[in-house]
Amino acid sequence: MKRVGLSGNYAVAYAAKMADVDLIAAYPITPQTPIVEKLSEFVANGELEAEYINVESEHSALSACVGASLTGARVFTATSSQGLAYMHEVLFMASGLRTPIVMANVNRALSTPLNIWNDHSDAMAERDSGWIQLWVTSAQEAFDATLEAFKIAEEVLLPVMVNLDGFILSHTYEPVVLPDESLVREFVPPKPMLNRVSPKFAYSIGVVGPPEIYYEMKYQVVDAIENSRHKIKEIDKEFGNKFGREYKFVNEYMMEDADYALVTMGALTGTAKVVVNALRKEGEKVGVVSIRCFRPFPKEDLVALLEGVKGVGVMDRAVMPGGPSNPLFADIATALYGSSRRPLLQNFVAGLGGRDVSVEEFKAMFGLVKDVVREGRPRSCIYVGLRE
Amino acid sequence: MRKLKGWKEIPIGAMIVEPGSSVEFEVSSWRTFKPVFDKKKCTKCGMCWIFCPEGAINLNKDGTYDVNLSFCKGCGICQRACAVKAITMVKEG
């Protein structure tokens, strides 16, 4: 075990290397590039014995991963934004074919206008593709989640996307504790996978699913991701026992007696916690809930945490134009629909296209949540920091 | 009509796990004409084998070709593909 300074991107690359991946197929895109640069360096200098396939696009990158995964190989890819969008159709194939691919998605805004900076629009657009989605708040978590992702993927036979905020995490150096490689190998040992193609076993893959069978096959993916919850929890616990860090589905901060809360996802959770500390000193009963596992959505955990709270702000970092709200808010409102003790919910959008969300803006969001509770009903979505 | 399998009974990942399951699908009753091969004219070029959409053409030990009538639907593509007219479509029965 050693404590080093690493960027979020390098933390992911080290995790993939320590998990001893067999194959990497990826196409570079800002801000994901340093992940694949580091991994190709590991392969080139012999530190990692793996196939590195240089592909001409993200569509091909994920296609290569699907093919390799079907042979039972442990595969890894990484992308961002337009790259993820370009993978769109293959994402659904990866989940439908039940390939345990692990992908790091370095969250970046989607064009147009062209923007390389951070928001969550890329991953939100792929929310329904049947991938498990983990979201991290630090470089350490990026490392840890990537390791957990391999184990989760191979246990439940679904692809896992680890989301880390572009630049805010991907290009920020901070302390990361790297465990001994032998411990990592114990945690993610090579796993022989059933129903994988090889010269000895001929299967037909990528077949037509006519109306008589498509529905049942799609439901298998629905069932698999629904039932992955207990496995994800179990693996997270095992990770905690082995490495001393456990993350759960949601991370709660100062929620025991909170009257007002903010729900966040990703790195900006940290700033929200700093603001909670400051407001607590002023006597405000505020807390933060950060969603770590977005798919499968942690319905029960969220209901348990948010029931009885007076007001909850939901901070979206992506928009759902023309929709009834924005994506995270929609999910939380749905989860709380059946509760008789549901809090008043207020939707916020903040930090699109890499716009900094300041301490003052977080304070303002908490203040607005308090206001809408006083007013007795939520306002339509508030776009924080938007110039008129 | 046979009972279709439920979602729990179907292999996951949209895979057909029994190799060669197409053997179950006999198409001989679809036929009106059947191909008859003239071994003397055959130049062993293999075009009939390549073009057959059902994979019903077999390679003989001597390099000529023949048809497995269980899987021949009588489409006549092999006859069209044969450059030396070694295949004739003959009415069944």
Added chain:
Amino acid sequence: MVQSGCKKMLEIRWHGRGGQGSVTAAEILATAAINEGKYSQAFAAFGPERRGAPVLAFTRIDDNEILLRTQIYEPDIVVVLDHHLSEGDDVGEGLKNGGIIVLNSTYPPEKYAKKFPNARRVATVDATGIAIKELGTPVTNTAILGALVKATGIVKLESVEEVIRERIKTHSEKNVAAVRSAFAETKIFDREGHE
């Protein structure tokens, strides 16, 4: 005086130009602090990068885990890698009252005392000259690190040297020499009435 065993979070803003290694300097400082057992963050305000364009980078250092993910608006310390930027007005923007500014300049620090009224300490070093002498190229990031360590004591000089040796594969010793001569040549002005 900023001490290496900092009690509160320190925020540092780096001003340079594309190609001078501002981001690398921010990362070297953070890594040195992490290696000393502290918590640190180094990041940059990324834009359409190109050589010569002004670059902003940031480092935070704390004894406790750093949760804050905003940019730095009111730095405790400003470091300027480029001698032209040192003459501009905007590098001092938001500098905390009682802060420290480290400039790449051939002039004595007293020259800048009026320009940066918030600065309790101004330090100057001819980082361009040192870089040309030691490295043969005006990449000033390692030289300015030596000046920063001299002016602030924020990390140990050896910690910086160790990270440079680990991180800069070619010419690491030349860069270590640049750090050392900058450390030796940095001139410091302390404003009276500040503690």
